[in-house]
Amino acid sequence: xxxxxSRLAAVAxxxxxAMTSAQAESPAGMKLYAFTSGSMKLGKGFLQNLAPMExxxxxxxxxxxxxxxxGNVLFDxxxxxxLITDGTYWGKLASVFEAKMTPExxxxxxxxxxxxxxDDIKYVVVSHMHLDHGGNVGKxxxxxxxxxxxxxxFAMFPDEPFAGGYIPGDAQVLRSPVGTSxxxxxxxxxxxxxxxxxxxxxxxxxxxxxxxxxxxxxxxxLPKTGSTILTGDAAYFRDNVEKNLIPNIVLAYDPAxxxxxxxxxxxxxxxxxxxxxxxxDPDAFKAxxxxxxxxE
Ligand SMILES: [Zn+2]
Numbered sequence: 001x002x003x004x005x006s007r008l009a010a011v012a013x014x015x016x017x018a019m020t021s022a023q024a025e026s027p028a029g030m031k032l033y034a035f036t037s038g039s040m041k042l043g044k045g046f047l048q049n050l051a052p053m054e055x056x057x058x059x060x061x062x063x064x065x066x067x068x069x070x071g072n073v074l075f076d077x078x079x080x081x082x083l084i085t086d087g088t089y090w091g092k093l094a095s096v097f098e099a100k101m102t103p104e105x106x107x108x109x110x111x112x113x114x115x116x117x118x119d120d121i122k123y124v125v126v127s128h129m130h131l132d133h134g135g136n137v138g139k140x141x142x143x144x145x146x147x148x149x150x151x152x153x154f155a156m157f158p159d160e161p162f163a164g165g166y167i168p169g170d171a172q173v174l175r176s177p178v179g180t181s182x183x184x185x186x187x188x189x190x191x192x193x194x195x196x197x198x199x200x201x202x203x204x205x206x207x208x209x210x211x212x213x214x215x216x217x218x219x220x221x222l223p224k225t226g227s228t229i230l231t232g233d234a235a236y237f238r239d240n241v242e243k244n245l246i247p248n249i250v251l252a253y254d255p256a257x258x259x260x261x262x263x264x265x266x267x268x269x270x271x272x273x274x275x276x277x278x279x280x281d282p283d284a285f286k287a288x289x290x291x292x293x294x295x296e
Contacts, residue, residue, distance in 0.1 A: 021272040024201030024221040033291040035110040037061040037078025038101035047236040048245045062279040071122030080135035113291045127232020128212040129155035130165035138173030149190040151214025210257035225295045227274035234261045237281040
């Protein structure tokens, strides 16, 4: 009976078009790199509801690049580089978060660690458009932006009380000049769901409304390492997933959606032995290989 149920479940999953690690045709030479865009300090209670707000903890701002034979994919873009010289770009938030960003944290300098320039990036995938993830999308005018459609519009005009994390200038640069018929000169894939970027199952966007209206995660199926999920802020720390901890309400647009995201991560861990990489977990980020080191 049990066997029957699990067989039926497997058929149900397959019929939904989901691809597992074993089915993905991940090409040889695929590599995953982790980068930093500086750090900030905030109360842990923002990232795990009911955790203390004092003393503040320092968290990294992580982002990632995947090299694929058909093109390089950037997952998140860090803080806007303007912050290196102009703290006022974030208004009050730069001092509130004690944002630290040096010239070495600039996105060009980070990409240069693996010999890439912004124009070498084919696809820019943003987990969401908050200031520490969508900050530098404007630096990739010749790339294609992959974003959930509702996140794009929300970044331009969010609802209260969720406006704080979106910097108007980060989204504004996406609009084309006045008098141009196309809304953005940058090519865009505006999603309302999941997306298999190269059609081989190796890099797949997973829609996950929760932290923000249009958050998304990225599944990277590496030939040797196996499946790695880049969570963005859909999961802040490892134990958020392990213990079902949701963030403070201002960072939880849809709390039930956040838990659905955790359940999806757990299913991926169970079905294809996936691991996951977060953007801000200090200990997990410390343990991660950083560019120019890589996962393959
Ligand atoms: Zn973040």
